[in-house]
Amino acid sequence: MTQEAHVTQGPLTTETGAPVADNQNSETAGVGGPMLIQDQLLLEKLAHFNRERIPERVVHARGAGAYGTFTVTADVTKYTRAAFLSEVGKETETFLRFSTVAGNLGAADAVRDPRGFSLKFYTEEGNYDLVGNNTPVFFIKDAIKFPDFIHTQKRDPYTGSQEADNVWDFWGLSPEATHQVTWLFGDRGIPASYRHMNGYGSHTFQWNNEAGEVFWVKYHFKTDQGIKNLTAADAEALAGKDPDSHQRDLRESIERGDFPTWTVQVQIMPAADAANYRFNPFDLTKVWPHEDYPPIEIGKLELNRNPENVFAEVEQSIFSPAHFVPGIGPSPDKMLQGRLFAYGDAHRYRVGINADHLPVNRPHATEARTNSRDGFLYDGRHKGAKNYEPNSFGGPFQTDRALWASTAVSGGTGNHEAPSHAEDNDFVQAGDLYRLMSEDEKARLIENLAGNIAGVSRDDIAERAINNFRQADDDFGKRVEAAVQALRPLCA
Numbered sequence: 001m002t003q004e005a006h007v008t009q010g011p012l013t014t015e016t017g018a019p020v021a022d023n024q025n026s027e028t029a030g031v032g033g034p035m036l037i038q039d040q041l042l043l044e045k046l047a048h049f050n051r052e053r054i055p056e057r058v059v060h061a062r063g064a065g066a067y068g069t070f071t072v073t074a075d076v077t078k079y080t081r082a083a084f085l086s087e088v089g090k091e092t093e094t095f096l097r098f099s100t101v102a103g104n105l106g107a108a109d110a111v112r113d114p115r116g117f118s119l120k121f122y123t124e125e126g127n128y129d130l131v132g133n134n135t136p137v138f139f140i141k142d143a144i145k146f147p148d149f150i151h152t153q154k155r156d157p158y159t160g161s162q163e164a165d166n167v168w169d170f171w172g173l174s175p176e177a178t179h180q181v182t183w184l185f186g187d188r189g190i191p192a193s194y195r196h197m198n199g200y201g202s203h204t205f206q207w208n209n210e211a212g213e214v215f216w217v218k219y220h221f222k223t224d225q226g227i228k229n230l231t232a233a234d235a236e237a238l239a240g241k242d243p244d245s246h247q248r249d250l251r252e253s254i255e256r257g258d259f260p261t262w263t264v265q266v267q268i269m270p271a272a273d274a275a276n277y278r279f280n281p282f283d284l285t286k287v288w289p290h291e292d293y294p295p296i297e298i299g300k301l302e303l304n305r306n307p308e309n310v311f312a313e314v315e316q317s318i319f320s321p322a323h324f325v326p327g328i329g330p331s332p333d334k335m336l337q338g339r340l341f342a343y344g345d346a347h348r349y350r351v352g353i354n355a356d357h358l359p360v361n362r363p364h365a366t367e368a369r370t371n372s373r374d375g376f377l378y379d380g381r382h383k384g385a386k387n388y389e390p391n392s393f394g395g396p397f398q399t400d401r402a403l404w405a406s407t408a409v410s411g412g413t414g415n416h417e418a419p420s421h422a423e424d425n426d427f428v429q430a431g432d433l434y435r436l437m438s439e440d441e442k443a444r445l446i447e448n449l450a451g452n453i454a455g456v457s458r459d460d461i462a463e464r465a466i467n468n469f470r471q472a473d474d475d476f477g478k479r480v481e482a483a484v485q486a487l488r489p490l491c492a
Helices: 040-050 143-153 164-173 175-184 232-241 245-255 271-276 310-315 334-350 428-436 439-453 459-472 474-487
Strands: 027-029 063-072 091-100 115-123 126-133 205-208 214-223 261-270 296-305 413-415
Touching: 040 143, 040 334, 063 245, 063 310, 091 296, 143 164, 143 334, 164 175, 164 439, 164 459, 175 428, 175 459, 214 271, 232 245, 232 439, 245 296, 261 271, 428 459, 428 474, 439 459, 439 474, 459 474
Parallel strands: none
Antiparallel strands: 027 413, 063 091, 063 296, 091 115, 115 126, 205 214, 214 261, 261 296
């Protein structure tokens, strides 16, 4: 960026000019508690962010999807009362949308970017959406930072291009991103296809059983096709030759009957373990090491039917992590809590208030019974039925049984940081990931990072980014520094 930065002096404010006291931490009910609807800065930022692009998705605009079947392979009834998980062999229809995050609708598939892995289960108790990625972690841990983060990944408002300055300035000033950045610039940063990558729920979710016992869970979808990735050079060539490479591969594999499958696993933590676990179990920048909570196989996912119309079924499909079913619910994860609002809000804006009536989005194994009426593209399905509850005309009624179990909260309201556990810091798991890599994997990681960091215009931005990797692992930092120096000598 060559233009002189326009700096406005004074405090950050809301849209109506009120000064912002804390732009890093959303308000919660006590330390580690759920977020509060009274946090108007959070709602203002998320609502404004969801309306910044029309009509494509603000993030995950570039996508492909397919229908399939989820089959239960293990008895999990001691952990959850969800009906679609109630017996071994039970099958549930699904729709899975894959996507890239930063690119627009016309972007290429073979790029270095996280991949969305959004799965809709059409269960007999309503639709259950699991909105995840192909990485088990993310760049930030609080939803209030999400609009700022995505602004750094999208086109700069002055240059109209993605700018290395913006990307690395934010990451360098947000050390919590170090773990995910290490994932992104490693070998798995560019999957060879959607079929050859894992999927993750990423967040921690609640399962609760018939007895009311609570468990915290993480979802893993392990590809049965094997992990395959592209090098930076191979991806660059493929993106230029065939921008639709991943979409084409998915569609053609299903057309020829080569149905992709994933083995579905969960990590399960008894609720009582959470308070004293060595890492904050609700921190989206952290994983639960498998030696602590080994993944347990619970099912198989198969994709076996292509959409008939990409716009109607892929682009108009909507997913929200707030779409739960009995036996499954949220956790205090502050990123998840923000997404419970933001995703539904984005879809109501982008597709419309009646988006849930579209064939790809409406329940397939049950019927939606609501008192919502009218709005854009309302189809009159309710005819003359009353639109309020309670009523004495045979209308739908409440069940008096919550979908998930309540969680205890304590403390005063405020802009709290997430609670820190015994081994929590922003670098430990990034260092662990680096040390797990082979020498060849490390070399490619260093090359990918250095090539990107070398594009920044200011020494301090590059130095700050390198220092995060140095804190994760001294060898990691030294090698990134040397590689960047070779491409872009830093000032002493």
